[in-house]
Amino acid sequence: MKTALSIAGSDCSGGAGIQADIKTMSAIGVFGMSVIVSVVAENTSRVISIEDVSPKLIADQIDAVFEDIEVDAVKVGMLSTPACMAAVAEKLRQYRPRHIVIDPVMYAKNGCPLMQESSIGTLIDTVIPLATLLTPNIPEAEKIAGMPIKTVDDMKTAARRIAGLGARAVLIKGGHYIGDAEDILYDGSAFYPYVRRRIDTKNTHGTGCTLSSAIASYLALGESLPGAVERAKEYVTGAIEHALDIGRGCGPTHHFYRFYSQQGGTL
Ligand SMILES: Nc1ncnc2c1ncn2[C@@H]1O[C@H](COP(=O)(O)OP(=O)(O)O)[C@@H](O)[C@H]1O
Numbered sequence: 001m002k003t004a005l006s007i008a009g010s011d012c013s014g015g016a017g018i019q020a021d022i023k024t025m026s027a028i029g030v031f032g033m034s035v036i037v038s039v040v041a042e043n044t045s046r047v048i049s050i051e052d053v054s055p056k057l058i059a060d061q062i063d064a065v066f067e068d069i070e071v072d073a074v075k076v077g078m079l080s081t082p083a084c085m086a087a088v089a090e091k092l093r094q095y096r097p098r099h100i101v102i103d104p105v106m107y108a109k110n111g112c113p114l115m116q117e118s119s120i121g122t123l124i125d126t127v128i129p130l131a132t133l134l135t136p137n138i139p140e141a142e143k144i145a146g147m148p149i150k151t152v153d154d155m156k157t158a159a160r161r162i163a164g165l166g167a168r169a170v171l172i173k174g175g176h177y178i179g180d181a182e183d184i185l186y187d188g189s190a191f192y193p194y195v196r197r198r199i200d201t202k203n204t205h206g207t208g209c210t211l212s213s214a215i216a217s218y219l220a221l222g223e224s225l226p227g228a229v230e231r232a233k234e235y236v237t238g239a240i241e242h243a244l245d246i247g248r249g250c251g252p253t254h255h256f257y258r259f260y261s262q263q264g265g266t267l
């Protein structure tokens with residue numbers, strides 16, 4: 001069985017972070033593993049508090065996985081501080097997994113910061129050059145590229161700039177855009193658009209985590225990069241279409257709706 005590792009934060013309410021990643025990997029059919037970098041007390045409406053795991057324990061978790069198990073792809077999510085970033089980057093440089101999909105998480109959908117403002121320099125210098133694919137949303141891409149993004153042409157310019165920082169490929173996600181849900185992949189030489197109609201729902205907690213871990217899963221299964229993004233886009237669109245109205249805020253994406261419908265369930 002192919003394997004994928006999520007290095008990210010824990011969302012106790014189950015909609016984003018490590019929890020969304022493992023559900024995605026399981027639904028797609030790869031063996032999901034996790035290195036917890038931060039514990040986030042959050043739900044569909046708010047973030048209450050965040051505590052980071054020590055750099056040593058982050059490094060030990062990564063060693064525990066890599067010394068024992070072949071890792072076919074890695075997804076990196078929330079890294080809140082320069083210390084967390086340095087611990088993860090050092091180990092990724094040591095183990096050099098083939099596919100490293102990095103979601104440069106900065107804010108939760110409710111606006112709460114998940115990355116310290118002072119970490120942006122370390123993100124750019126230390127983390128982004130490790131990415132075989134970086135998957136910023138529009139506000140994240142604006143911060144990293146240092147430019148406003150208002151049009152699809154701006155998305156392309158920003159993707160080129162971010163590739164110039166060392167990411168081998170960049171997928172700018174259009175969830176925060178207006179109109180269709182259009183994402184743009186730049187692989188260093190060509191642009192690939194991925195367009196679906198925008199689904200009218202408030203239940204989008206965990207969309208970015210779902211997409212990036214789905215891409216990592218399809219890469220682990222041997223898809224090409226454009227193919228993995230196409231299949232992951234299909235996956236996240238279905239997961240948003242069937243998103244669950246759980247909680248008082250933005251409900252989570254749904255990973256097992258096909259399974260439940262086969263079982264005759266109602267979820
Ligand atoms: N309402 C929606 N309808 C359809 N697709 C969406 C919707 N919201 C987000 N997406 C898609 O979900 C994926 C994650 O994007 P986005 O929400 O921008 O990420 P993030 O969670 O990091 O902010 C992208 O493929 C985006 O196009």
Ligand SMILES: Cc1ncc(COP(=O)(O)OP(=O)(O)O)c(N)n1
Nearest residue numbers: 009016017108109205206207208209
């Ligand atoms: C622990 C943790 N990691 C990441 C996020 C952000 O998830 P994302 O899929 O980008 O979007 P929202 O969940 O914020 O809608 C998170 N909330 N928690």
